[in-house]
Amino acid sequence: MRPFHYERPRALEEAIAGKTEASRFLGGGTNLIDLMKYDVERPASLLDLNRLEGLREVERDREGTLRIGALVSNADAAAHPLVREHHPLLADAILAGATPQLRNMATMGGNLLQRTRCYYFYDRLTPCNKREPGTGCPAKEGVNRIHAILGTSEHCIATHPSDMCVALAALEAVVVVRGPSGERRIRTEDFHRLPGDAPERDTTLDAREVVTAIEIPARLYGRHHTYLKLRDRLSYAFALVSVAVTMEMQEGRVSRLRVALGGVAHKPWRVPEAEALLEGRGPEEARFGAVADRLLQGARGYGHNDFKIGLARLAIARALHQAAAATPQSHVAKRIA
Template sequence: MNRFSYVRATSLDEALSALAVPGAAILAGGTNLVDLMKYDVAKPARLVDISRLPLGGITALDDGGLRLGALTPNADTAYDARIQARAPLLASAILAGASAQLRNVATTGGNLLQRTRCAYFYDPCMPCNKREPGSGCPAIGGVNRMHAILGTSEACIAVHPSDMCVALAALDARINVESPGGARVIPIAEFHRLPGDQPQTDSTLGADEIITSVDLPADRFGPHHSYLKLRDRLSYAFALVSVAAGLRLEDGVIVEARIALGGVAHKPWRDREAEALLVGSAPDREAFDHAARAILAPAVGRGGNDYKIELARRAVVRALSQAAAGAPQSQSDKKVR
């Protein structure tokens, strides 16, 4: 681990000022950053601890939505009665992720800023374009069973690991950030990046910006949602494929559909054209399979992860079927129904 300075901020202005040092990094729950530092993957020159700032809690918005403070622990979000009533898809996704101990510490803002997962990225002895741009991507042609099938580039095929962010993508969340220049709002669809030729940059958050909160629109899906996570074991494992599905039904017809995938791309993956295919259709397997095939049409396997294409298609169909039936995937027994 490299030597670094440490600042415990007592105000947002102090945190923003401390962040101005080149190589500074924000420390909140530390569940991802500290691991990266231990592996010598992340080498911040300064840690700016914002854990004492008043950026926690959940508040109601005038439009019926909810605001999650950036420092709200994931467990608090998942078990909040308002979240469970108005955004049950988010609660379910959080409970599908990590362990109870980690959910007690991990924060809303930190979850958004998780680095993409790849064994080569986490091994400083290996070349990796995310750590050292231009050094190569050994996952292409290497061990890539866990890697991306959508939105990849020849520079990187790593996947975004968050469950929470997949649900936020399906819900069209908005991310509020502050910088010395003022505040701005980043739609969740524009927050995470595809790798392109700059895989070292995971998000559009500026180096001088701090996430302060996340806004959720008013509830639209009620009981017609499901978060389905397929993994190697039923607890404490990253998704091979996950699906956040939400439907709005009127008179037995789909009038709105949301489908976001995790475990398949460098960011939570949505295909709005595929969602539009469901509007006006009956909520049946034929319509769901049609949408699933549209989502996976551009998918490309790299050998070890070829299986994900078919697995993702089936997962989309299953999640949409669960949502249509009002029988969301249980995150307590985790068995796929």
């Protein structure tokens, strides 16, 4: 690890004023410190936010919007009574990721900003457009079993690794950020970006902006939700394919549907046109395939990851069945219902 300067700002405004292109904000550090050890991230300074006030609250306002501070740990968020009562999908997705030790350290804001686990991104002996723009993407012709099948570009086929972010996309959450120009709110679907011709950029954050909270609007899905994660082993593994579903039901029909996929793209993947195919209709198995086909329209494998297309189609249908039947996937027993 390269030498760096360590700072502990006394206020959020001081942290924002001190942020530069060569510095990084530090929360739990569960991903950033690893990247520094691999010499992928080379910050000149770290701005430790952990002593700042106002970033660790979990609150629900009169309209039912849930606000979770950026420094709330993943473990605390998953266990919080307001999250478990009103948005159990988020708790399930968090518990599906990492290990208890990592969840105790990792923060909600940091989870939003974690970077891909592409082998080539971590290996400084290989080219990588995400790490060093213009050097190439060896994953396209190399070992790409964990890589993307949707939203790729000629410059990058990496996937976003977060489970939590997939749930937030299905919940239509908003990311609250603050920078030199003040506060702004970014829809989760706009927060992360596809690689395009700038794969080194994971989000739409400006360099001096910091995540302060996540806001989730009130919904009426009750137990009609699920987070289904398919992976190589049942713990401490990133998703090959994951599916987050929220479903509101009225008189046996789907009145509202939101579906987000993980493990298949550079960001959580949503297609509103696919969701509309089931809205206003009964949750019949025959219609689940149409939703899956629309979600996966344009999917492309790169050899080792061709299997993901078929796996994703089956996972989407299974997740829709679980949500409709109000039998969300257990992340304790982990056996697929």
